[in-house]
Amino acid sequence: MSQPRESITTPFIIGAIVLFTTGAIATVLLPFFEDTMKRPNANAEIRNYAADSPEYRGRQIYIREGCHTCHTQFVRPTKGDMNLGPVSVPQDYYYDSPVMQGTVRTGADLMWVGRRTSPAWHKAHLKNPRDVLPGSIMPSYNYLTEQETDDLIAYLMSLKPAPSTAGTGAPSAPIPTREREGDTNR
Amino acid sequence: MVTNEQLSYRAIRYIYYSAIVWLLVGMTVGLILSIKYVWPDFLVIGPLQKYLQYGRIRPVHTNSVILGWLTMAYVAGLFYVIPKLTRAPLAHPRLALIVGYLWNIFNGLGGLTLIGGYTTAIEYAEYLWPIDLVFFGLFACVMFICFRTISNRREKQLYVSLWYFMGSLIWFPLLFIIGNIPNGMIGGIPQALAAWFYGHNVIGLWITTVGVGFTYYLLPKLSKNPLYSHKLSLIGFWTIATFYVWNGPHHLQNGPVPSWLMKAGVIPSVLLIIPVWSVLANVFGTMKGKWQLVSHDVSLKFLITGMIFYLITCVQGPFQSLMGPSSVLKFTNWVVGHAHMPLFGAFSSVVFALIYHGFKDFAGREIYSKKLMDMHYWFSVIGFLVFAFSTWTQGVLQGFAWAEGKQYGIQFVEVMQALRPFSIFRSAGGFLMFAGQVVFAYNIYRSAKDGIPVEKKDQQTA
Numbered sequence: 001m002s003q004p005r006e007s008i009t010t011p012f013i014i015g016a017i018v019l020f021t022t023g024a025i026a027t028v029l030l031p032f033f034e035d036t037m038k039r040p041n042a043n044a045e046i047r048n049y050a051a052d053s054p055e056y057r058g059r060q061i062y063i064r065e066g067c068h069t070c071h072t073q074f075v076r077p078t079k080g081d082m083n084l085g086p087v088s089v090p091q092d093y094y095y096d097s098p099v100m101q102g103t104v105r106t107g108a109d110l111m112w113v114g115r116r117t118s119p120a121w122h123k124a125h126l127k128n129p130r131d132v133l134p135g136s137i138m139p140s141y142n143y144l145t146e147q148e149t150d151d152l153i154a155y156l157m158s159l160k161p162a163p164s165t166a167g168t169g170a171p172s173a174p175i176p177t178r179e180r181e182g183d184t185n186r
Numbered sequence: 187m188v189t190n191e192q193l194s195y196r197a198i199r200y201i202y203y204s205a206i207v208w209l210l211v212g213m214t215v216g217l218i219l220s221i222k223y224v225w226p227d228f229l230v231i232g233p234l235q236k237y238l239q240y241g242r243i244r245p246v247h248t249n250s251v252i253l254g255w256l257t258m259a260y261v262a263g264l265f266y267v268i269p270k271l272t273r274a275p276l277a278h279p280r281l282a283l284i285v286g287y288l289w290n291i292f293n294g295l296g297g298l299t300l301i302g303g304y305t306t307a308i309e310y311a312e313y314l315w316p317i318d319l320v321f322f323g324l325f326a327c328v329m330f331i332c333f334r335t336i337s338n339r340r341e342k343q344l345y346v347s348l349w350y351f352m353g354s355l356i357w358f359p360l361l362f363i364i365g366n367i368p369n370g371m372i373g374g375i376p377q378a379l380a381a382w383f384y385g386h387n388v389i390g391l392w393i394t395t396v397g398v399g400f401t402y403y404l405l406p407k408l409s410k411n412p413l414y415s416h417k418l419s420l421i422g423f424w425t426i427a428t429f430y431v432w433n434g435p436h437h438l439q440n441g442p443v444p445s446w447l448m449k450a451g452v453i454p455s456v457l458l459i460i461p462v463w464s465v466l467a468n469v470f471g472t473m474k475g476k477w478q479l480v481s482h483d484v485s486l487k488f489l490i491t492g493m494i495f496y497l498i499t500c501v502q503g504p505f506q507s508l509m510g511p512s513s514v515l516k517f518t519n520w521v522v523g524h525a526h527m528p529l530f531g532a533f534s535s536v537v538f539a540l541i542y543h544g545f546k547d548f549a550g551r552e553i554y555s556k557k558l559m560d561m562h563y564w565f566s567v568i569g570f571l572v573f574a575f576s577t578w579t580q581g582v583l584q585g586f587a588w589a590e591g592k593q594y595g596i597q598f599v600e601v602m603q604a605l606r607p608f609s610i611f612r613s614a615g616g617f618l619m620f621a622g623q624v625v626f627a628y629n630i631y632r633s634a635k636d637g638i639p640v641e642k643k644d645q646q647t648a
Contacts, residue, residue, distance in 0.1 A: 009336065009344065009352060016353040016427055020360060020391070023431025026450055028364060028383045032376050034444055064303035066241020076440040078513035080588035090375040090442045097373025098307040099381070103437075105517040105584075106223075106602075108594035116594065130226075133596055135603040137226040143236050 040094035042162030043086075048095040049158075058155025061148050063098070065141065072102035073111040073159070085112035086161050107138055114160035122153045190275040194265060195548040197282035199634075201262035202541060202548070204290050206627050208254025209534075211297075213620045215247040220616045223609040237301050245305060245312040246297045252310065252388065253321070254293045256529060259537045260396045261285070261328050264351060266544050267403050268332055271348055272339035278331050285327045292320045308377070310385045311365045318366045322359065329355050346419045350399030353427060357391035375442055383434035389528050390430035394496075397533035398422070398465055400540050401489060405472050408486040408543065409479060414471025422464035429454040429461065436507035439516060448509075455507045462500040469493045484559040485539040491567060492535030499527040514589065519605070519612075520581020523574045530619065531570050538562070538626070545630075551637030558629040562622050569618025576611040583608075 031037055040048070049056035062068070073096075075084045088111060093099055124131055126149055129138040144152065221228045222240050229238050236242075269276045276282065296313045299305075305312045313321070332355055336348065365384020372380060406413050413419065435443060435451030469490070473480075480486050502524055506515050515521065545553055553559060587601040 012344075012349045012352050013356060015424070016356050019424075019427045020357055020431055023454075024360075024364060024383065027432055027434045027447065028376075028380050031379050031443065031447060034447075036442075036444065037375055063305065063307045065239060066244060066305065066307075068307055069241045069244040072517055074441060074517075076513065076516075078440055078589075080513060080517075080585060081593065083591055083593045088442045093374040093378075093442065095373065097377060098369045099374055099377045100307070101378050101438075101441075103309055103517070104519075104522065105588075108598045113594075133599045136599045137223060137602055139222070139226055139240055140230070140235075 034090070036090040037094075039091060041089070041091035042164050043092045044094040044096075046158060046160070046162055047092075049155075054151045054154035055158045056155075057148075058151035058153065058158075059100075061144065061152045062100070062155055065144075067110075068100050068102045070102075070104060070106035070138070071108065071110045072105050073109065074101045075109060075111045081109065084109050085115060110156065110159055112160055114157040117156070119153050119157055122156055123149065126152065190279055193279035194269065194276035194282060195550075197276075197279050197286055198262045198266050198544075198548045200283060201258055201265070201286040201289070203630070203634075204286060205255050205258035205262065206623075206630060208250050208258060208293060209623055210620075210627055212247055212250030212255055213616075213623055215243050215250065217613070217616050217620050219244060219247055220609070220613040224606065224613055242301055242303060245309075246300050248310055249296055249300070249312060250293065251529065252393075253296070256393060256533065256537065258286075258289055258293075259541070260392075261289075263400055263537065263540050264328070264332055264355075264396070266540075266548060267347065267400065268335050268351065271341065271345045271403065272336055273341045274335055274338040276331065277334035277338060281327055282331055285324050285331075288320070289324055292317065292324060295320075306366075306369055308365070308369075308381045310388060311381060313366075315366065315368050318362070322362065325359050325362070329359065345402075346413065346416070346423070347399035347403045349423050350395045350402070353423070354392050354395040354399070357387070357395070361387050361391060375438075378438060379434060379443070379447075382437040383431075386433045386437060387431060390426075390433060393528060393533050394430070395426060397492075397496075397536045398426075400536050401465070401469070401493060404485070404489055404536070404539055404543060405469060408483060408489060408539075409473055409476040411472050411474070411476055414468050414474070418464045418468050418471075422461045422468070425457070425464070426461035429457045433458075433507075436512075439507060439512040440509060452504075452507050452509075456504045458500055458504060462497060466493060466497050484556070484563055485542045487563055488535045488539040488542070491563075492532045492539065495527055495531030495535065496533075499524070499532055502527070514585035515581055516585075518581035518584040519577040520585070523577030523581065526570070526574065526577075530566075531574070535566070538566075541630070545633060545637075546640050549634055549637070550640050551633055552640065554629055554632035554637050558625050562626040562629065565618050565622030565625060569615045569620075569622055571615070573612055573615030573619060576608040576615060580605045580608045580612070 049059065073088075075081045075086065075088045077087045081087070092111075093101070121132065125133070125138075126141040126144070128140045128142065129136040130140075141149070141152075218229060218238060219240060229235075265276055265282055296317050299314060299317065300312055304314055306314060311318075332351065336352065361384050364380050365388070367377075367380060369377075402413065402419060432450060432454035435447045436455050437451075439448060439452070473490070480490055505511055506520065506524065542553060542559060545551070583605065584601060587604070592598055592601050
């Protein structure tokens with residue numbers, strides 16, 4: 001085995017800590033001081049649920065059942081997201097704790113799902129997704145109580161843009177037409 | 187009298203065997219999840235519907251394989267390798283065994299709470315904070331044991347692997363704190379950044395760096411060549427320590443973060459090719475003239491395969507972190523395939539090599555069957571390739587279908603249906619991977635029970 005020259009541990013320990021701290025400060029701590037992270041917008045206010053409101057309880061169900069493992073709440077200024085509604089900005093998430101951005105779209109994005117659906121649609125869909133969308137692989141949530149289902153729907157319906165920002169979609173997004181098309185498909 | 191070595195080998199055996207159980211648990215859950223992509227009503231029977239619901243067991247899969255299987259196996263590996271490299275006995279072997287016991291309780295508790303629906307909802311950090319505290323305590327014990335052993339060293343030189351181990355032992359708890367800041371204290375995009383800082387770096391500064399340390403230990407042993415370049419390994423260590431920490435923000439590529447932050451995340455991701463290549467160049471350099479050994483030695487086969495998957499991971503990762511590719515591939519199953527590569531393809535392979543290599547020592551017996559070792563290898567590799575290529579294909583299909591506008595409603599479901607054949611392949615690949623691990627577990631079990639004791643064999647040959 002080749003003989004390394006290094007024999008003291010201190011430089012490795014100090015170096016490891018310093019380099020780690022630099023990265024952590026830059027990518028975790030500094031963003032806290034970004035203007036966009038420091039204040040909510042009108043969309044965020046809609047999502048600032050009073051404790052024990054139906055939306056708040058619905059959000060807890062959303063978390064408990066792990067909806068975020070398949071659904072994102074994250075609209076990007078990309079072609080793949082152009083029909084989903086306004087592009088997400090940091091201010092939208094101001095009150096979102098734990099943050100529900102999600103990482104995989106096994107199901108559709110839900111950032112503004114309240115805008116394109118109705119409570120009745122959700123009720124049928126949650127009971128058995130395949131009744132409404134044949135071929136869907138979403139699990140049935142028919143084991144939720146009536147109360148839980150209603151709360152969850154209240155949460156989902158609250159996920160819509162504030163009137164002031166509703167028109168600011170991605171530049172090329174033909175939202176109104178798509179919306180109607182989507183409706184006929186459902 | 188029980189010697190220190192016997193005590194430490196007992197702890198190592200216990201932790202390794204527990205890790206293998208968690209591997210089987212985690213992969214069983216993974217298999218159930220993958221079947222749910224094909225038949226969403228799979229196991230929707232009575233109370234199982236609720237407790238094995240996709241969203242609840244998905245974090246059970248990730249936590250069992252990361253904190254149960256790989257991290258536990260890594261801890262056992264550290265307890266095995268550090269004394270070899272320092273020529274000092276493992277410090278506090280009794281504590282090591284207790285850590286093993288409690289670690290199992292920690293993981294079991296974590297899994298049960300997740301199935302019960304108690305989760306922080308932060309990916310890879312889903313366990314609730316009281317359970318996090320248990321983990322933190324356990325890891326503090328691991329650090330204490332490892333650093334005590336290193337400071338008692340009789341070997342004056344610090345071998346390459348030890349730098350990696352020391353770095354990782356310091357980074358992991360720090361990462362863990364940042365990733366697990368309780369929900370009430372943090373939210374919004376800063377929380378997403380903290381979560382990705384943890385989610386990405388638990389792979390980069392724990393799984394990767396300890397795994398590379400094991401590789402540097404195993405490579406000269408298995409190839410019987412000296413390590414090719416000391417300087418390269420130095421470059422590799424310091425560049426990985428410099429660049430990896432910065433990678434978190436690339437998980438929010440094209441997302442609601444300032445553009446300076448996106449760049450701060452992507453540029454170091456691309457620069458990661460330096461540490462990766464320095465490791466691979468060292469691997470290839472060390473193997474020079476010894477490649478024929480690969481076909482005879484399953485440990486070496488696993489090690490080299492792991493390193494090749496490591497290289498592919500770190501070429502693929504920077505590619506998909508770029509703005510353009512990310513706009514197509516983000517949120518698709520491509521990422522799922524990518525995430526499995528370092529964890530299963532690369533570093534689980536390194537651990538398999540380490541377990542097979544060290545078995546004679548810590549269990550005092552020969553491996554029961556070489557044929558089963560080979561089966562383990564081929565099932566794992568072929569299964570993984572089938573699995574990975576089906577997720578990657580799915581990802582590309584999904585990304586382009588969404589770009590055509592099929593983003594919700596029945597159009598989205600049509601894309602989902604088009605993925606079904608690939609989901610079947612994905613499950614089949616997953617089943618092969620799982621079958622490989624069953625063979626592995628059986629082989630280790632039989633070896634521990636009926637393997638030829640090493641001492642006896644030595645006496646016969648003497």
